[in-house]
Amino acid sequence: MTNVLLSAKNLSHHYGSQVGCIDINFDIYPGEVLGVVGESGSGKTTLLKNISGLLQPSSGSVKFDTRVDGLKDIYLLSEPERRLLMRTDWGIVFQNARDGLRMNVSAGANVGERLMAIGARNYGDIRNEATDWLQNVEIGLERIDHYPETFSGGMLQRLQIARNLVTKPRLVFMDEPTSGLDVSVQARLLDLIRGLVSQLGIACIIVSHDLGVMRLLSNRLIVMHQGRVVEQGLTDQVLDDPQHPYTQLLVSSILPV
């Protein structure tokens, strides 16, 4: 049996008296795509920040299978260790692509940055990798020296994905990667994410309020409601045979009448 990649235990987060998420438990394995679904305000983003090192939870633990020491609590790592993890083994794709990109440097530099951050010092090699990755995310090579400012929403999101995947992380966190995009653009982006993730064998935790996205991308699903996990299981099982009344409501609300 393979090792757990990331494990959340009894995770809770409060913003003062406001509840972010409560008592979350789950494991994710290498290469697996885990979906987190729930309506707006249900605590998905809070959970994602908690487990990706961006926001220390009020209580509970987040452990990651580090290359050197195995499963370690990410908040007990030193800051340099955690930052290194974030730019090597992890990728974070933000809901708003502008939060995850450098808007004042070219597309090529956005993709190359993580390579340079881990020590790449050969311009030609960096350029070639950037070229490959722009191709992988279907951005025309004539755009390699253009600034992200000139890109459409779908392109920005694809650029953000290339920027994260270029160092072949073992785990990628994505917060609503397709929201705010036109439906046709969404479909193309979902296809792309699905292809890349399965091709590279990257584990992925994807947050969305859209069950259609989950059906397409995730192997396993966590359903959140008012900060808590109300149901989790294989995506098809959860969607085809929901057990919790809230999940039943969610599923029935997207079914054609």
Added chain:
Amino acid sequence: MTAISGEQKKSSRLKEKTLDGYNFAYLDDQTKRMIRRATLKAVAIPGYQVPFGSREMPLPFGWGTGGIQVTASIIGIDDTLKVIDQGADDTTNAVNIRRFFAKTAGVETTENTSDASIIQTRHRIPEAKLKSDQIIVYQVPIPEPLRWIEPREEETRKMHALTEYGVMHVGLYENIAHFGKVTTSYNYPVQVNDHYVMSPSPIPKFDNPKMDEMPALQLFGAGREKRIYAVPPYTKVKSLDFEDHPFEIESWSECCALCGSSSSFLDEVITDDKGSRMFVCSDSNFCANRRAKGHKGPGLPRKFEIKDIE
């Protein structure tokens, strides 16, 4: 000739030459102590930017207030000061700063690089090799080399502490991607002692190699941003680059029109309104010394005449 001791000579010179009602070198002792402490810390951590309580100076920020405060804090009555601006001793800014210290500290001043014990500079490092008994003080407008890409001070501090300098190469990458080569020619970033990435102030990259293993102490003062940093004598200073685009300095096909030097940094000078131009040493003292030793350049380009093409 009357025999007077060095001490007497000093105090009489102080009385004679400095302005009444001002502290020696203008700054009060408490401020100098604070700046010296910051400077010592800076020397102990090569390339690290030490915050200090920058004072109001009798000239606006941007006119060398950081460099002046550093100089004021280290200068003694026995020092000989040289001030250059763009390589020249006779520009308004250099003359004013030199006069300021002549008045407030009564120190000797010089234009001759090798005679100076302290050299305050904006935009150049002298061509003459500096020695271990000299200190060079750079005036710095923007001390933070990471600022262009990371506006948050807390984040840049972390990046320095953890030597997370990948973004510096993002800057070089952009240059090459857009122009085919690194076009940054001033304030070209360096890494000091294999750790801190440092802004060398707006000197031409031509001067960067002079910073490496320099025998003289190098001090940097940024007045508006309230930072002091330093490179101790004989410290490694490396200009950032890529393996396949190695760091290179400027070169000229011409030599200095006045002294014939082909190893110095040259400025282009337009000599008339017909487009005649010549190249001359930017370091005016270096050029004058060479000419005094009999070196000659080709002089002004010969006027273009119609019969040349007939």
